[in-house]
Amino acid sequence: MKSYYFSEEHEMFRQSIKDFLKKELLPNIDQWEEERQIPREFWRKFGEMGYFGLEFPEEYGGSDLDFFYSVVMIEEISKCFSGGFAILPMVQSYMSSPYIVQHGSDALKAKYMPKIISGEAICCIGISEPGAGSDAMNIQTQAVRDGDHYVVNGAKTFITNAVYGDIVVAVVKTNPEAGANGVSLLVIDLNSEGVSRRKLKKLGWHASDTAELNFDDVRVPAENLIGEEGFGFYYLMGGLQLERLVAGISGVAACDAAIEYSLQYMSERKAFGRPISKFQVLRHRVAQMSAEIEATRYFVYHCCKMHDAGEYIVKECSMAKLLATEMTNDVATKCLQFFGGYGFMEDYKMARMFRDSRIGTIGGGTSEIMREIIAKMVIDEQEYTKA
Amino acid sequence: MYFKEEHHLFRQSLRAFLDKEVMPHIDQWEKQGYVDRSIWKKLGDMGFLGIDYAEEYGGSASDFMYTAILFEEVSRCNSGGFAGVVVSDVGLSMPYIRNFGNDELKKEYLTKSVAGDIYGCLAITEPNAGSNVAGIRTKAVRDGDHYIVNGSKTYITGGVHSDYIVAAVRTGDEGSSGISLLVIDRELEGVSAKTLDKMGFHASDTAEIFFDNVKVPASKLIGDENMGFYYIMQNFALERLAMALCWQASCEDAIAYTLQFMNDREAFGRPINKFQVLRHRIAQLASEVERIKIFNYNVARAYGDGEMVTKECAMAKLMATELGDRVMTECLQCFGGAGYMEEYKIARMFRDSRVGRIAGGSSEIMCELIAKMTVDAVGY
Numbered sequence: 001m002k003s004y005y006f007s008e009e010h011e012m013f014r015q016s017i018k019d020f021l022k023k024e025l026l027p028n029i030d031q032w033e034e035e036r037q038i039p040r041e042f043w044r045k046f047g048e049m050g051y052f053g054l055e056f057p058e059e060y061g062g063s064d065l066d067f068f069y070s071v072v073m074i075e076e077i078s079k080c081f082s083g084g085f086a087i088l089p090m091v092q093s094y095m096s097s098p099y100i101v102q103h104g105s106d107a108l109k110a111k112y113m114p115k116i117i118s119g120e121a122i123c124c125i126g127i128s129e130p131g132a133g134s135d136a137m138n139i140q141t142q143a144v145r146d147g148d149h150y151v152v153n154g155a156k157t158f159i160t161n162a163v164y165g166d167i168v169v170a171v172v173k174t175n176p177e178a179g180a181n182g183v184s185l186l187v188i189d190l191n192s193e194g195v196s197r198r199k200l201k202k203l204g205w206h207a208s209d210t211a212e213l214n215f216d217d218v219r220v221p222a223e224n225l226i227g228e229e230g231f232g233f234y235y236l237m238g239g240l241q242l243e244r245l246v247a248g249i250s251g252v253a254a255c256d257a258a259i260e261y262s263l264q265y266m267s268e269r270k271a272f273g274r275p276i277s278k279f280q281v282l283r284h285r286v287a288q289m290s291a292e293i294e295a296t297r298y299f300v301y302h303c304c305k306m307h308d309a310g311e312y313i314v315k316e317c318s319m320a321k322l323l324a325t326e327m328t329n330d331v332a333t334k335c336l337q338f339f340g341g342y343g344f345m346e347d348y349k350m351a352r353m354f355r356d357s358r359i360g361t362i363g364g365g366t367s368e369i370m371r372e373i374i375a376k377m378v379i380d381e382q383e384y385t386k387a
Numbered sequence: 388m389y390f391k392e393e394h395h396l397f398r399q400s401l402r403a404f405l406d407k408e409v410m411p412h413i414d415q416w417e418k419q420g421y422v423d424r425s426i427w428k429k430l431g432d433m434g435f436l437g438i439d440y441a442e443e444y445g446g447s448a449s450d451f452m453y454t455a456i457l458f459e460e461v462s463r464c465n466s467g468g469f470a471g472v473v474v475s476d477v478g479l480s481m482p483y484i485r486n487f488g489n490d491e492l493k494k495e496y497l498t499k500s501v502a503g504d505i506y507g508c509l510a511i512t513e514p515n516a517g518s519n520v521a522g523i524r525t526k527a528v529r530d531g532d533h534y535i536v537n538g539s540k541t542y543i544t545g546g547v548h549s550d551y552i553v554a555a556v557r558t559g560d561e562g563s564s565g566i567s568l569l570v571i572d573r574e575l576e577g578v579s580a581k582t583l584d585k586m587g588f589h590a591s592d593t594a595e596i597f598f599d600n601v602k603v604p605a606s607k608l609i610g611d612e613n614m615g616f617y618y619i620m621q622n623f624a625l626e627r628l629a630m631a632l633c634w635q636a637s638c639e640d641a642i643a644y645t646l647q648f649m650n651d652r653e654a655f656g657r658p659i660n661k662f663q664v665l666r667h668r669i670a671q672l673a674s675e676v677e678r679i680k681i682f683n684y685n686v687a688r689a690y691g692d693g694e695m696v697t698k699e700c701a702m703a704k705l706m707a708t709e710l711g712d713r714v715m716t717e718c719l720q721c722f723g724g725a726g727y728m729e730e731y732k733i734a735r736m737f738r739d740s741r742v743g744r745i746a747g748g749s750s751e752i753m754c755e756l757i758a759k760m761t762v763d764a765v766g767y
Contacts, residue, residue, distance in 0.1 A: 001689045001699050263762060277762050287757035291702035295682035302681045305388060319674040374670035379646060379660050 005301045006068055014072045020049055021080060029082050033206045033352065037164065038085060040122075047119020052093050056101055060113035067308035070094070071249055071301075078253035081261075081349040083356030084207030086250060091160045092116060095243045095364075096125035096169045099185055103227035103235050112167060112187060122165035126156040126188075126213060127236070133158075134369045136171060136236060137180050141215060143172040149219045150174070150186060152194075156213040158363075163199045163209035166190055170215075171236060174229050183232035187224040194218035204355030238386055241314055243364050244321035245307055248300045251324030251360055255293045255331040258353055259286065262335040265348075269340075282338060289331050296323050312386040315377045322370035325360030332357040389684040394452055401460045404433055413466045413590065417735065420582060421548050421592035422472050431503020436477055440485060444497040451691030454478070455684070458629050459636035465732040467739030468590030470633050472508075472545040475591075476500065478629040479544075479622070480507030480553045483568055487610035487618050496551065496570060505550035507570075510540035510596055511619065517542075518752045520555065520619055521563040525598060527556035529605065534558070534569060536577075536601040542746070546594025547580045549573065554598075559613045566615035570607040577601035587738030623748065624700040628690055630747045631683050631703035634711040634740070638676045641736050642669065645718040648725070665721060672714050679707050698760045705753035708743030715740040 006014075024045055032038045046052065054069045056062025063069070070093075077086040097116045100108055115121035132138040141154025152172060162168060168188050175182030190197065194216040202210055227235060263286065266277035276282060303316045332354045336343035343350045361367045376382040390398075408429050416422050430436050438453045440446025447453075458478065461470040484496050499505045516522035525538025536556055540546070552571045559565025571578060578601055580594040610618060646669065649660035659665060686699045715737040719726035726733050744750045759765045 001686070001696055002692070002694055004685070004688065259761075266762070283758035283762050284751070284754040286762050287754035288705070290757055290761045291705050291753075294699065294702050295678050295706050298685040299678040299681045302388065302685070316677070319677055322671075323674055323678055368667070371667040371670035374674060375666035378642075378673045379649070379666055379669060 005305065006072070010068055010072055013069055014076060017049075017051065017073055017076045020046075020051075021076060025080060025085065029080060029085060029207065033082060033084065036206050037209060038088065038207055040164070043088070043119040043122065045119075046089065047117065052089060052119055053117035054093070056093075056097075056113060056117055060101075060109060061117040062113075067304055071304050074246055074249045075253035075256075078250040079257035081257060081353050081356075082207050083254070083353075083359070084205035087160055087205060087208050088122070090246050090250065091125060092123050094246045095239070096123045096161075098242060099125075099169050099226050099235055099239055100187065102239075103185070103231075104187075105223070107223060108187065108226065115166075121167055122161050124159050124161035124165045124168045126159050126162070126168045126170040128156065128158045130155055130157050130212075134365055137183070137233065139171055139173060139183070141170065141172045142176060143174050143184065143186055143220070145174070145222065146219075148222050150222060150225070152186065152188065152215040152218040152220055154215050156215075157211075158200070159211045159213055160205075160208055162190065162211035162213055163197050165209070168213065169226065171232055174232075178230065180233040181230050183236070184229050185226040185232040185235055186220055187226060188215070188218060188220050192218050192220070204352070204358055206352075237314075237384070238312070240365065241312065241317040242307070244317040244370075245300070245303055247360060247364050248296075248303065248317070248320030248324040251321075251328040251357075252293060252297045252300055254328050254353065254357060255289070255296075255324075258331050258335040258350070259289060259293065261349060262286070262338045265342075266338055276338070285334055289334060292327055293331070296320075296327055300324060312384065314384045315374060318365075318370045318373045321364065322367050322374070325357075326367060328357045328360050389688055390452055390456075394456060397453055398456045398460060400433075401435060401457065402463075404429075404435070405460060405464055409464050409469065413464055413469060416469060416590040417466055418589070420589060422469055422590055424548065427476075427503040427506050429503070430473070431501060436503055436506075437501035439477075440481070440497055440501050444493065445501040446497075451687060455632055455687040458632040462633040462636040463640045465640070465735060466590045467633075467637070467736075467742070468588040470637075471588055471591045471593075472506075472549075474629050474633060475508055475544040476506040476549070479509040479626055480549075480551075482622055482625060483509070483553050483609050483618060484570065486622070487568070487614075488570075489610075491606065492570065492609065506545070507551045507553055508543050508545040508549040510543045510546065510552050510554040512542050513539060514541050514595075518748055520566070520616060523555055523557060523566060525554065525556045527558050527567065527569060527603070529558070530602075532605050534603045534605060534608070536569065536571065536598040536603055539595060539597045541595040542583070543580075543594045543596055544588075544591050544746075546596050547582050547592035552578075552596065553609070554596075555615050555619060558615075563616040565613055566619075567612050568609040568615040568618055569603050570609060571598070571601060571603050572607075575601050575603065586741060587735070588742055589735075624690065624695075624697050626747050627700040627704035627753075628683070628686055628696075630743060631679070631700070631707040632687065634707040634743050635676065635680050635683050637736060637740065638672075638707075638711055638714040639680070641714055641718045641733065642673055642676060644732060644736075645669070645721050648731070649721055652723075652725075659721070668717055668721075672710075672717060675710055676714065679703070679710055683707065698757060701748070701753045701756045704747060705750055705757070708740075709750060711740040711743050 053062030054065050058064050143150040143152045170186050170188050174184040196214045198212045200210045269276050300320050303320045306313050336350045336354045342348045437446030438449050461473045527534040527536045558567040577599040580596045583593050652659050719733045719737045725731050
């Protein structure tokens with residue numbers, strides 16, 4: 001179907017990032033998965049190519065492009081069969097630093113954005129805590145003002161990019177009595193005194209460094225506050241829509257890659273004297289999945305178009321994330337099955353995709369949280385407005 | 388993104404018309420087993436039958452999104468049977484005459500169809516050939532200026548009361564290359580029809596049609612002889628897209644109706660829409676309906692722009708009708724015992740939905756088609 005979403009320029013950009021990934025990433029990714037770390041040098045190259053700053057203002061080194069360039073980038077990095085790789089740029093440019101760009105002071109932007117866009121600094125977002133995940137209002141990490149500084153104490157967990165990264169946009173309580181109005185966002189340098197990091201072992205996303213962070217009397221300059229004190233929760237609610245939309249884009253692209261990879265295998269693998277792609281039951285399974293992927297793709301593009309036009313689409317982003325990540329789990333399970341015993345072996349990329357996809361319905365708000373939000377909007381007719 | 392202000396106004400006026408002219412009668416039509424003939428003239432007078440047809444036939448030659456709106460709105464009348472006969476006329480029968488018929492045929496049938504003076508049905512399926520169109524046996528033998536038609540058709544929506552039948556007949560060899568399309572007038576001698584007793588779609592006079600030495604003027608041939616199979620394959624895209632739009636709209640309708648009930652109905656001291664498990668079920672279904680709706684609109688836009696969207700139409704039809712069954716099943720469940728009673732519309736919606744996965748090419752046929760295009764990379 002003709003594209004109503006991408007221009008020729010977008011497609012040229014797609015080709016360039018594909019070429020880049022083919023040259024710089026694909027030959028190394030297996031090793032990096034094994035080592036559970038991607039070298040900083042790679043991310044510097046990624047930054048040099050401009051991939052961290054597609055949407056960001058030119059004054060900080062960004063390219064100020066429309067959102068569909070980001071869609072292309074997210075799609076292409078999500079087709080590399082390494083969720084652990086793909087998540088770093090997604091967190092860097094769409095889930096953490098946008099808070100600085102949208103709500104931060106000029107000084108804060110000037111301080112951090114050039115480094116983030118160039119890939120010199122890796123950024124993460126610190127929301128979840130050992131005792132609070134989706135209920136962000138109940139976080140315990142505290143930031144107490146002390147002269148020109150905040151003194152931060154508490155812990156964050158499941159923080160992507162935080163073991164080897166440089167800065168975290170941390171959700172902290174600046175007024176524990178004020179509920180949602182007591183939440184603020186602080187940019188914390190991860191090399192500060194009092195920050196300790198523990199690398200977490202995970203089911204998948206092996207190329208990604210995921211950390212538990214501890215803050216023990218960490219002194220953070222007051223100028224590192226994003227926007228206004230007490231507005232963190234509202235900034236977060238706004239930013240989470242983009243995070244969920246990105247999860248949707250990524251999920252659909254991962255499904256595309258899985259289907260393509262499976263079809264290749266199915267055309268080569270023979271059983272009972274013919275390629276397994278000739279067995280009706282498998283064909284129908286592919287057909288069913290393809291239909292679902294196609295429908296989800298257009299739904300996600302539709303949401304991207306609305307997002308790009310500046311609309312605040314809480315319901316749609318929640319739906320996109322819910323549908324795409326649930327589908328990715330399903331597609332990964334079914335595609336692995338096509339490979340039979342090989343699907344269980346690390347020689348084939350399906351095993352990795354299977355385990356990497358599993359986080360989709362958990363991270364960035366679980367499927368259950370998505371349904372809570374959707375239910376509020378659809379059943380109770382609740383509406384949300386942008387902070 | 389898909390509709391302009393004019394489209395919204397059109398939807399409003401159509402909705403107002405349906406509320407006034409269709410909704411008060413729908414229960415009666417369901418009961419009697421067919422839609423009152425008078426509705427066609429009313430639809431025609433309002434211009435709803437000629438949206439997609441040239442002005443010379445009385446139509447308004449509007450873009451395809453208006454037709455998409457028509458398909459959606461007729462599906463919001465709690466009667467799959469009513470929607471079925473309208474779609475069967477506007478989306479299934481008339482397009483063959485418009486797209487492949489000669490000027491004479493167009494002038495005769497389209498002008499009257501657009502006005503609502505007559506309406507048509509499409510007859511392809513036979514007792515022994517459904518999805519395998521190439522296997523049809525109804526024969527049309529050329530005899531001078533006429534064809535002599537013998538055979539039978541079945542499961543024909545609107546097949547008892549419609550005025551003309553766009554029929555697939557065998558004029559040539561076995562297989563797909565020997566099929567033609569004929570417009571057969573109801574009044575011709577030898578045409579008879581029997582209403583079929585069905586599980587749902589009660590307002591549709593779905594029929595088995597018999598042709599017994601029917602003498603059809605050769606001028607009623609649509610397009611070229613033996614090209615029928617290709618014409619049918621081309622229009623299937625529209626038929627499937629129409630069904631996708633219909634089922635998506637009735638899913639939306641069912642959810643809205645169910646939410647109303649859940650808000651009013653109390654159990655254990657609170658409205659049942661406060662129970663989390665039901666809320667999440669609705670959230671999931673609403674998301675899936677939203678997805679298929681946006682997909683349908685994307686496909687409709689591409690179809691309207693003249694793109695070949697065979698695969699996408701098959702996908703849309705597969706997804707929407709499968710979802711329809713799930714939505715109706717789950718929504719009916721939210722009504723509890725009331726869902727099983729005819730007082731509530733959900734019982735009818737449930738049984739009407741079931742034919743979606745069968746008609747217009749079963750889900751299995753959709754999967755065959757999609758598999759050919761995705762697995763074997765065949766293009767159409």
